[in-house]
Amino acid sequence: MDLDQRIKDKMMKNNIRPSMPRTRIYKYLLEHRNHPTVDTIYKALQSELFSLSKTTVYNTLALFTDKGLVRAIGIEDKELRYDADLHTHGHFKCVKCHAIFDFELDLDTINLQGLSQFIAEDYHLNVKGVCRNCQEV
Amino acid sequence: MDLDQRIKDKMMKNNIRPSMPRTRIYKYLLEHRNHPTVDTIYKALQSELFSLSKTTVYNTLALFTDKGLVRAIGIEDKELRYDADLHTHGHFKCVKCHAIFDFELDLDTINLQGLSQFIAEDYHLNVKGVCRNCQEV
DNA sequence: TTCGTTTTTTGTAACGATTACAAATGTAGA
DNA sequence: TCTACATTTGTAATCGTTACAAAAAACGAA
Ligand SMILES: [Mn+2]
Ligand SMILES: [Mn+2]
Ligand SMILES: [Zn+2]
Ligand SMILES: [Zn+2]
Numbered sequence: 001m002d003l004d005q006r007i008k009d010k011m012m013k014n015n016i017r018p019s020m021p022r023t024r025i026y027k028y029l030l031e032h033r034n035h036p037t038v039d040t041i042y043k044a045l046q047s048e049l050f051s052l053s054k055t056t057v058y059n060t061l062a063l064f065t066d067k068g069l070v071r072a073i074g075i076e077d078k079e080l081r082y083d084a085d086l087h088t089h090g091h092f093k094c095v096k097c098h099a100i101f102d103f104e105l106d107l108d109t110i111n112l113q114g115l116s117q118f119i120a121e122d123y124h125l126n127v128k129g130v131c132r133n134c135q136e137v
Numbered sequence: 138m139d140l141d142q143r144i145k146d147k148m149m150k151n152n153i154r155p156s157m158p159r160t161r162i163y164k165y166l167l168e169h170r171n172h173p174t175v176d177t178i179y180k181a182l183q184s185e186l187f188s189l190s191k192t193t194v195y196n197t198l199a200l201f202t203d204k205g206l207v208r209a210i211g212i213e214d215k216e217l218r219y220d221a222d223l224h225t226h227g228h229f230k231c232v233k234c235h236a237i238f239d240f241e242l243d244l245d246t247i248n249l250q251g252l253s254q255f256i257a258e259d260y261h262l263n264v265k266g267v268c269r270n271c272q273e274v
Numbered sequence: 275t276t277c278g279t280t281t282t283t284t285g286t287a288a289c290g291a292t293t294a295c296a297a298a299t300g301t302a303g304a
Numbered sequence: 305t306c307t308a309c310a311t312t313t314g315t316a317a318t319c320g321t322t323a324c325a326a327a328a329a330a331c332g333a334a
Contacts, residue, residue, distance in 0.1 A: 058291095118238070120266040193282085
């Protein structure tokens with residue numbers, strides 16, 4: 001089964017009608033793991049979806065987030081970024097070059113008894129600092 | 138030494154001139170550990186600082202954050218919240234009542250070798266879910 | 275104190291990501 | 305085809321935040 005078909009199946013399994021804008025947006029997120037913004041996605045897809053509206057990108061990402069297909073990453077001050085990689089991992093933002101990196105994270109090693117009175121549904125470990133490239137100077 | 142004097146000393150130690158708006162804003166944050174927003178701080182201090190401008194609150198919080206007196210908490214979608222509690226702890230946001238709670242967190246227990254190639258300066262563990270109050274229903 | 279310089283505060287305008295909304299378009303089933 | 309519903313679109317509005325320059329306050333030398 002090819003990628004496009006798998007994307008459609010995945011969407012239908014989550015009660016999302018696989019319209020053209022939706023499948024393209026999801027495919028873009030699967031193929032671009034650099035946590036793109038709404039505007040990045042919008043600009044990238046304009047050439048293939050001429051009538052695409054930015055509102056559709058917003059609507060679609062809200063739908064995907066709600067259905068659990070993607071995660072919204074709130075590590076920037078201003079705009080949200082989106083991630084189709086659902087495996088447990090943290091995000092590191094370089095304060096110099098502003099790039100956002102994934103890093104591996106084992107939630108099981110964390111002592112989270114401070115959370116015992118809560119029902120935790122969603123974990124976001126955001127770290128800021130200096131990436132390897134920006135350390136050389 | 139009384140609280141006001143300790144606040145002034147703390148600010149001067151960090152190269153912040155202890156003006157009236159600054160000392161009041163810092164005092165407010167020390168006495169209100171519920172992660173207030175800019176608007177909350179602004180409205181609360183209006184009665185004692187008649188000419189206070191919201192821009193001053195923004196400027197002051199940016200200065201405090203830069204100097205390391207407070208931390209900006211980006212757990213909300215829209216607005217930042219501010220925290221004068223600098224001890225290592227995580228933040229939990231209840232998706233039902235929208236309250237933000239602190240929880241204890243031992244960074245040493247976390248396996249962070251995924252971060253080994255980065256110089257990490259700032260950790261934010263933000264968790265979303267349902268708080269104890271909102272679980273009863 | 276007085277004068278000139280620097281810092282701080284203030285009000286207003288601008289910015290920009292996001293959302294609200296209703297019209298237009300597309301889709302599926304009878 | 306017809307009709308009800310879902311999706312997409314463009315525009316306007318929202319709202320937290322920032323830019324900017326003027327006003328006010330604090331400072332330091334003479
Ligand atoms: Mn990621
Ligand atoms: Mn806190
Ligand atoms: Zn970097
Ligand atoms: Zn709650």
